[in-house]
Amino acid sequence: MGPTVASNRSVIEVEGIAQLIALLQRRGYQVAGPTLRDGAIACEIINKLEDLPAGWTDEQAPGHYRVKKRNDGALFGYSVGPQSWKKFLHPPELQLVELRRDGASLKILHNHSVFPHFAFLGVRPCELAAIAVQDRVFQGGRFTDPHYDGRRGQVFIVAVQCTQAGPSCFCASMGTGPRAREGFDVALTEIIDSDHHLFVAEAGTKAGAEVLKELHAVPATPVLCQQAEESIRHASVQTRQMDTAGIRDLLYENFDHPEWDNVATRCLSCANCTMVCPTCFCTTMEDVSEVTGEHAGRWRRWDSCFTQSFSYIHGGSVRTSSKSRFRQWMTHKLASWIDQFGTSGCVGCGRCITWCPVGIEITEEVHAIRGGGVNAAPISKGDNIHELA
Amino acid sequence: MFKFASCDGCQLSLLDAEDELLSVANAMEIACFPEASRTMSKGPYDIGLVEGSITTHQDAERIQKVRRQCRVLVTIGACATAGGIQALRNSQDVDEFVRVVYATPQFISTLKLSTPIAEHVPVDFELRGCPINKYQLVELISATLAGRKPTVPTYSVCIECKRRGTVCLAVAKGVACMGPVTQAGCGAICPSFQRGCYGCYGPMETPNTPALTNQFRILGQDDQQIARAFRAFNAWAWQFRKASEECKRT
Numbered sequence: 315m316g317p318t319v320a321s322n323r324s325v326i327e328v329e330g331i332a333q334l335i336a337l338l339q340r341r342g343y344q345v346a347g348p349t350l351r352d353g354a355i356a357c358e359i360i361n362k363l364e365d366l367p368a369g370w371t372d373e374q375a376p377g378h379y380r381v382k383k384r385n386d387g388a389l390f391g392y393s394v395g396p397q398s399w400k401k402f403l404h405p406p407e408l409q410l411v412e413l414r415r416d417g418a419s420l421k422i423l424h425n426h427s428v429f430p431h432f433a434f435l436g437v438r439p440c441e442l443a444a445i446a447v448q449d450r451v452f453q454g455g456r457f458t459d460p461h462y463d464g465r466r467g468q469v470f471i472v473a474v475q476c477t478q479a480g481p482s483c484f485c486a487s488m489g490t491g492p493r494a495r496e497g498f499d500v501a502l503t504e505i506i507d508s509d510h511h512l513f514v515a516e517a518g519t520k521a522g523a524e525v526l527k528e529l530h531a532v533p534a535t536p537v538l539c540q541q542a543e544e545s546i547r548h549a550s551v552q553t554r555q556m557d558t559a560g561i562r563d564l565l566y567e568n569f570d571h572p573e574w575d576n577v578a579t580r581c582l583s584c585a586n587c588t589m590v591c592p593t594c595f596c597t598t599m600e601d602v603s604e605v606t607g608e609h610a611g612r613w614r615r616w617d618s619c620f621t622q623s624f625s626y627i628h629g630g631s632v633r634t635s636s637k638s639r640f641r642q643w644m645t646h647k648l649a650s651w652i653d654q655f656g657t658s659g660c661v662g663c664g665r666c667i668t669w670c671p672v673g674i675e676i677t678e679e680v681h682a683i684r685g686g687g688v689n690a691a692p693i694s695k696g697d698n699i700h701e702l703a
Numbered sequence: 704m705f706k707f708a709s710c711d712g713c714q715l716s717l718l719d720a721e722d723e724l725l726s727v728a729n730a731m732e733i734a735c736f737p738e739a740s741r742t743m744s745k746g747p748y749d750i751g752l753v754e755g756s757i758t759t760h761q762d763a764e765r766i767q768k769v770r771r772q773c774r775v776l777v778t779i780g781a782c783a784t785a786g787g788i789q790a791l792r793n794s795q796d797v798d799e800f801v802r803v804v805y806a807t808p809q810f811i812s813t814l815k816l817s818t819p820i821a822e823h824v825p826v827d828f829e830l831r832g833c834p835i836n837k838y839q840l841v842e843l844i845s846a847t848l849a850g851r852k853p854t855v856p857t858y859s860v861c862i863e864c865k866r867r868g869t870v871c872l873a874v875a876k877g878v879a880c881m882g883p884v885t886q887a888g889c890g891a892i893c894p895s896f897q898r899g900c901y902g903c904y905g906p907m908e909t910p911n912t913p914a915l916t917n918q919f920r921i922l923g924q925d926d927q928q929i930a931r932a933f934r935a936f937n938a939w940a941w942q943f944r945k946a947s948e949e950c951k952r953t
Binding site: 377 | 726727729730841842844848849851854857859862866867868870873875876877880882883884908909910917
């Protein structure tokens with residue numbers, strides 16, 4: 315980064331984060347950010363600086379997550395947690411329509427005129443990439459999803475550049491991190507050492523620049539900017555990689571690879587991977603009616619390609635085996651997503667690896683499909699229900 | 704509402720549906736509801752809700768009569784759908800239990816197995832759980848009255864758990880949680896109170912029990928603990944039964 319880039323950077327102190335939260339609240343935003351809850355760094359509506367997980371980090375491995383104390387007071391010293399920002403922009407449960415019987419006619423009450431104003435604090439570069447993917451899904455095609463659109467349009471994003479990578483992270487190989495260059499209003503790089511604890515800030519939009527101005531952020535020195543860039547580079551050293559070369563054709567040409575059988579012995583088809591994925595967007599519609607018949611409603615709920623009902627058509631489910639469901643998920647995510655939306659559906663956040671209860675690693679599955687050998691011994695099958703399918 | 708071997712908890716779920724109870728009572732004539740009234744109207748009936756498992760010769764005969772009287776027969780709860788907690792005796796010597804427990808064992812006449820209703824008569828719909836979820840029961844009644852399919856998912860508890868934003872206990876705390884192999888419907892209550900799922904809704908649509916057993920071992924559970932996890936409220940559901948038997952064998 316040259317000094318010309320550095321010149322638009324500014325510095326805010328820890329107290330400036332408190333002021334940032336207050337400022338966003340004054341502007342009418344509900345501020346969502348990381349907070350320690352139930353043994354994890356979750357994504358919730360926060361009220362004040364003290365809600366942030368100061369001095370906490372996480373330990374991650376396939377199927378394993380623990381929060382741990384850091385030996386400093388870093389506010390953003392962790393990798394991505396169990397939840398993504400998806401839950402705010404694409405809510406897990408949403409009533410689309412409410413119907414009331416009104417004499418002989420029906421009164422239709424739509425539910426998409428008023429949207430919450432969210433400000434996201436602490437969005438990681440891979441998560442910005444995930445939001446960009448969902449933008450394409452919900453706003454990019456012929457049809458715009460009004461519920462996503464209504465929420466997305468109002469969002470103010472404060473990104474936080476990554477200065478450390480967890481063992482599940484592989485954003486560097488997906489080209490989505492660890493440095494965000496766009497998609498934010500403000501991006502912060504946290505610098506914490508024996509001398510300072512401060513944030514190098516850059517504005518990505520006019521709205522972001524205004525916020526920084528209002529915070530009285532002072533210009534960052536070239537030395538500090540360089541320190542920020544170096545710490546981001548530090549996070550680009552990642553032990554996990556996804557080899558994406560020719561991945562679309564690789565998966566299209568390997569529907570019958572034996573690895574799908576192997577992974578099916580381990581896969582619980584519990585759908586956790588799709589629920590935690592920041593780009594998975596599938597939903598199901600559920601119609602409800604009250605006993606009296608006076609009220610009815612249509613609900614949209616997160617669904618998953620790992621359920622039987624997901625592929626249910628006349629006559630039954632198309633994908634009855636967990637083998638076919640896992641193959642569908644991974645092939646869509648990494649291959650047909652490219653045909654459908656012009657981008658990979660994977661941003662390398664690693665959530666599906668950490669939050670899989672049995673620790674299935676998408677990166678290792680790709681490696682195995684490439685002929686790299688199976689990465690885990692299949693579990694002795696017994697004759698569980700999958701094998702019948 | 705017909706009662707067989709059970710604790711009545713599932714029947715009470717309807718009484719517990721306080722907000723909807725009057726609507727339900729207005730929408731249909733409640734012909735028989737042992738927990739609410741001793742009166743019983745004569746059949747036939749449009750909907751029969753059956754609670755409890757079959758554990759005696761008399762009940763095995765009675766369920767046939769109940770079936771003949773009901774246009775739609777719905778079983779509710781783990782007892783009626785999987786034999787219930789009393790099906791734990793299915794892997795033991797019942798005669799020995801009778802000798803040990805009762806002062807005058809000769810008065811006891813019981814079957815060796817506690818079995819679900821569907822092993823005796825055709826069942827139109829099954830509601831899972833120990834006890835059932837009152838909202839699922841009201842949904843079932845509403846859907847039946849409206850002539851639509853009830854929304855009762857058969858996927859894992861994990862989906863409900865994630866929708867409500869609970870942090871996964873298995874991953875974040877190393878809890879041996881039955882959620883991945885258990886059917887949704889409860890709203891993932893236990894994990895939201897920091898307890899692993901007990902599996903009271905029985906096996907989900909495609910439970911990969913060998914994979915979960917393997918993971919429980921990684922989490923430090925011994926074979927007895929794992930067998931017990933599968934042998935709770937739905938011990939006689941074949942997928943859980945098989946999983947517990949495989950644990951005993953290895």
